[in-house]
Amino acid sequence: xxxxxxxxxxxxxxxxxxxxxxxxxxxxxxxxxxxxxxxxxxxxxxxxxxxxxxxxxxxxxxxxxxxxxxxxxxxxxxx
Amino acid sequence: xxxxxxxxxxxxxxxxxxxxxxxxxxxxxxxxxxxxxxxxxxxxxxxxxxxxxxxxxxxxxxxxxxxxxxxxxxxxxxxxxxxxxxxxxxxxxxxxxxxxxxxxxxxxxxxxxxxxxxxxxxxxxxxxxxxxxxxxxxxxxxxxxxxxxxxxxxxxxxxxxxxxxxxxxxxxxxxxxxxxxxxxxxxxxxxxxxxxxxxxxxxxxxxxxxxxxxxxxxxxxxxxxxxxxxxxxxxxxxxxxxxxxxxxxxxxxxxxxxxxxxxxxxxxxxxxxxxxxxxxxxxxxxxxxxxxxxxxxxxxxxxxxxxxxxxxxxxxxxxxxxxxxxxxxxxxxxxxxxxxxxxxxxxxxxxxxxxxxxxxxxxxxxxxxxxxxxxxxxxxxxxxxxxxxxxxxxxxxxxxxxxxxxxxxxxxxxxxxxxxxxxxxxxxxxxxxxxxxxx
Numbered sequence: 001x002x003x004x005x006x007x008x009x010x011x012x013x014x015x016x017x018x019x020x021x022x023x024x025x026x027x028x029x030x031x032x033x034x035x036x037x038x039x040x041x042x043x044x045x046x047x048x049x050x051x052x053x054x055x056x057x058x059x060x061x062x063x064x065x066x067x068x069x070x071x072x073x074x075x076x077x078x079x
Numbered sequence: 080x081x082x083x084x085x086x087x088x089x090x091x092x093x094x095x096x097x098x099x100x101x102x103x104x105x106x107x108x109x110x111x112x113x114x115x116x117x118x119x120x121x122x123x124x125x126x127x128x129x130x131x132x133x134x135x136x137x138x139x140x141x142x143x144x145x146x147x148x149x150x151x152x153x154x155x156x157x158x159x160x161x162x163x164x165x166x167x168x169x170x171x172x173x174x175x176x177x178x179x180x181x182x183x184x185x186x187x188x189x190x191x192x193x194x195x196x197x198x199x200x201x202x203x204x205x206x207x208x209x210x211x212x213x214x215x216x217x218x219x220x221x222x223x224x225x226x227x228x229x230x231x232x233x234x235x236x237x238x239x240x241x242x243x244x245x246x247x248x249x250x251x252x253x254x255x256x257x258x259x260x261x262x263x264x265x266x267x268x269x270x271x272x273x274x275x276x277x278x279x280x281x282x283x284x285x286x287x288x289x290x291x292x293x294x295x296x297x298x299x300x301x302x303x304x305x306x307x308x309x310x311x312x313x314x315x316x317x318x319x320x321x322x323x324x325x326x327x328x329x330x331x332x333x334x335x336x337x338x339x340x341x342x343x344x345x346x347x348x349x350x351x352x353x354x355x356x357x358x359x360x361x362x363x364x365x366x367x368x369x370x371x372x373x374x375x376x377x378x379x380x381x382x383x384x385x386x387x388x389x390x391x392x393x394x395x396x397x398x399x400x401x402x403x404x405x406x407x408x409x410x411x412x413x414x415x416x417x418x419x420x421x422x423x424x425x426x427x428x429x430x431x432x433x434x435x436x437x438x439x440x441x442x443x444x445x446x447x448x449x450x451x452x453x454x455x456x457x458x459x460x461x462x463x464x465x466x467x468x469x470x471x472x473x474x475x476x477x478x479x480x481x482x483x484x485x486x487x488x489x490x491x492x493x494x495x496x497x498x499x500x501x502x503x504x505x506x507x508x509x510x511x512x513x514x515x516x517x518x
Contacts, residue, residue: 025456026248026288037451041288048286049154055247055287058147059160059178061457062247062287065149 006043022070023063083131128172158243180244181218185270216254217244250283255297265299266317266402267430290454319399329395409461449475
């Protein structure tokens with residue numbers, strides 16, 4: 001899968017759910033991409049590098065979200 | 080004069096042990112005086128406010144920290160844990176107070192100038208408070224603000240030749256015992272294996288794509304000084320295949336009292352004369368030893384590598400020569416389902432530096448592929464093993480069941496036949512069967 005296609009799929013799926021949910025597990029993303037985890041990882045990492053996605057970590061678990069979405073960004077004054 | 084009154088914390092200092100409260104007060108006082116004229120990059124009174132918020136938590140019986148965040152350094156999904164105080168106006172010094180995990184060197188070998196420089200960096204750009212070391216083994220730097228993160232990361236990687244450690248759904252910073260550097264029991268070079276795998280799996284360490292945390296730990300021998308068997312998803316414990324080496328003259332030396340047992344440990348009181356029957360032979364968990372006519376014998380086939388006899392008489396007994404490691408999987412702390420010890424997956428595997436530990440990497444990667452595909456969100460490997468059964472792990476790693484996989488006969492019969500493995504499958508001719516077996 002090309003990066004552009006992956007970006008489109010992820011942005012579309014995450015935007016659709018944005019009202020109820022802003023953070024997603026890695027498994028959710030690989031399901032959206034319909035790829036095996038290792039292949040999905042390469043694309044997801046690229047999307048983080050490009051600033052499309054961002055990591056959110058509790059310290060024990062890591063989740064992904066569209067950059068700048070959710071309460072966190074505003075609440076932490078990181079935006 | 081302290082910024083906040085802390086009567087409950089003060090009480091913690093009254094016990095017989097050194098108190099972290101005293102340490103924090105000391106650091107708060109040093110920062111207030113600032114005799115070194117440090118240009119503190121985070122609030123000078125951060126530690127005062129940390130004491131204040133902790134006192135408030137004791138008063139309220141609740142935490143005032145918000146958990147987690149989006150902070151990190153560019154390209155890394157771990158190593159920084161966002162921490163925010165939910166009373167920022169009362170305690171502005173710790174409004175943003177992130178934790179950084181820094182990978183510790185293999186075996187935790189440091190030079191003093193490294194530690195001094197690290198402390199100087201942390202005094203300058205952080206709270207000055209450290210935790211040496213966290214449970215995972217990392218150097219934990221407690222408390223800094225977001226703008227400092229990239230600065231600290233740059234210094235660490237460019238001047239200290241040190242990297243951030245793992246956090247979140249990553250491979251966590253691999254940890255090992257001191258191994259062959261100081262210990263004659265080590266059955267493989269724990270530091271080399273730990274360091275090599277840390278370098279090899281940089282992507283897994285820094286870019287989270289696992290269902291949850293994953294820990295490697297390396298113990299050079301079954302004494303398990305880093306407790307890998309209890310707290311790592313994959314534990315590598317040094318072992319040997321052949322017989323324990325016995326020096327009968329040295330055994331006689333222990334019996335005659337020429338050498339102190341246990342290398343002189345526990346010498347604080349008089350335990351009486353050394354009794355090999357009571358202190359060694361009688362304590363062997365598999366009863367595989369005997370001492371007759373001044374000669375010690377070991378039935379090595381029954382030995383479970385408990386290390387007790389070797390620990391008591393290190394001059395007389397040594398691990399065998401054919402060394403390698405065992406791999407155990409699935410240990411974890413009790414967040415869900417209770418604590419779990421590791422289950423033995425590979426009884427013996429070669430630890431071969433020459434080929435870059437190819438055999439070990441093969442097992443690791445097969446396990447990751449399995450867990451990444453089958454593991455639920457926030458499910459540790461040990462929980463997946465429990466949910467799907469040990470047999471699935473064996474299939475995923477292409478390892479044949481062996482007797483060592485069974486803890487005790489008939490208590491964990493997790494190996495089930497499959498139809499294709501049984502001659503004739505599950506179908507049978509009932510009439511043929513009834514000829515010999517009445518209803």
